[in-house]
Amino acid sequence: MTTKWTMTIDCTDPALLARFWCTALGYEEAGPPKGWDTWEAFLRDQNVPEDEWNDGASLADPNGVLPAISLLKVPEPRTMKNRLHLDLQVSGGRAEPQALREQRIRAFADTLIAAGATVVHEVTKDASPDLDHLWMADPEGNDFCVV
Template sequence: MTTNWTLTIDCADPALVARFWCTALGYTEADPPQGWDTWEDWLTDLNVPKDEWNDGASISDLNGVLPSISFLKVPEPRTVKNRLHLDLQVAGGRAVPQHLREQRIRATAETLIEAGATLVREIPMENSTTLDHLWMQDPEGNDFCVV
């Protein structure tokens, strides 16, 4: 039996990080729970104080197939390298010609840098100078790769 799951990313500014990941993944802001027209209505009905309204955010796959991702405001900053990260698989795999793979990786990275990401390092294929993937960080320093 499988277990339903979502991914939660701890951050200082959930709305900012959620917007970035919408761009990175092609996701959209999650709809409010069934029975409410807006998130503001839901928060108001649950008597959540307005100063807590940016304590969380959620995004979802437009097709409703892939897992949703939540963003939770936490007080402490990130202090160590992530042990878990996302790989954005944009190149098409090793069967695609290397020049096309690299073009796709770099085009995606450029879009993400414009959205607030930082390039950490270019990672070459083993025993080569040919690009394999890019190690990047989101606007709050969470690691991910563009492959």
């Protein structure tokens, strides 16, 4: 039997990263838990102080298939490279012509750059000049790749 899981990203600005990752993944901000019409009603019923209402965000796959992602406000900034990261697989895979793969990777990266990402490094295939993937960082410096 599998275990249901979600991913949590620690951050200093959950709203900023929620907008970015919705763009990157095609996700949407998750609705409140069943039984509540709004997040405000849920948080109020759970006795969460109003000054903590923006301490997190939750993202969901609009098709309800892929895992949810939570964003949790923490006081400290990111200090080192992630040991776990997402690979956003947009190229179609290595069976596709190299020029098409690179075009897809760069086009998607341009969208993410407009949303606040940066390119950390262009990774080439072995000793060739052909692009394999882009190592990127979200607006708070969390690593991910566009493959």
